[in-house]
Amino acid sequence: MRRFTLPALLLVGATLSAGDPAKDLPKFQGDLQKYWMDACARCHGVNGNGRDNNGKPLPDAGFDFTDSRKANKKKDSDWVKVTMQGKDKMPAFKDKMTEADAQKMLTEIVRKFAAKR
Numbered sequence: 001m002r003r004f005t006l007p008a009l010l011l012v013g014a015t016l017s018a019g020d021p022a023k024d025l026p027k028f029q030g031d032l033q034k035y036w037m038d039a040c041a042r043c044h045g046v047n048g049n050g051r052d053n054n055g056k057p058l059p060d061a062g063f064d065f066t067d068s069r070k071a072n073k074k075k076d077s078d079w080v081k082v083t084m085q086g087k088d089k090m091p092a093f094k095d096k097m098t099e100a101d102a103q104k105m106l107t108e109i110v111r112k113f114a115a116k117r
Ligand code: HEC
Pocket: 021, 022, 035, 036, 039, 040, 041, 042, 043, 044, 060, 061, 062, 063, 074, 079, 080, 082, 083, 087, 088, 089, 090, 091, 093, 105, 110
């Protein structure tokens, strides 16, 4: 039985953190792509479409960044603000990254989700 203990604990840990997607958000370390995967994809999806790897809608997505028609109506300045200050279920990132980093994240990652479709 003993050898099952560690995997069981890991499973419990994974289940718990999946229950609160805003938990344990890391600080930005300079790699935008990595940060999207570590801090944003859990809610917004790897591809920004608010879906998990099986195409299932994520519960806390809030916005489909691949929808260029909707995304094009949004201003960078507003998006930076939401990223810094949070909104409803969207956590504030002002303690995790600077406003300049957030702007870079939008230009280099978030805006490109819409361009790809
Ligand atoms: C805990 C889940 C969660 C995480 C993590 C998260 N978001 Fe969000 N995000 C949301 C939700 C929910 C909304 C919609 C908020 C609303 O309008 O009510 C949102 C909205 C946004 C918006 C505004 C979209 C609009 O409605 O115009 C931007 C931009 C955004 N997120 C960027 C990011 C970035 C960048 C990261 C990572 C640094 C991130 N989010 C991490 C849940 C999350």
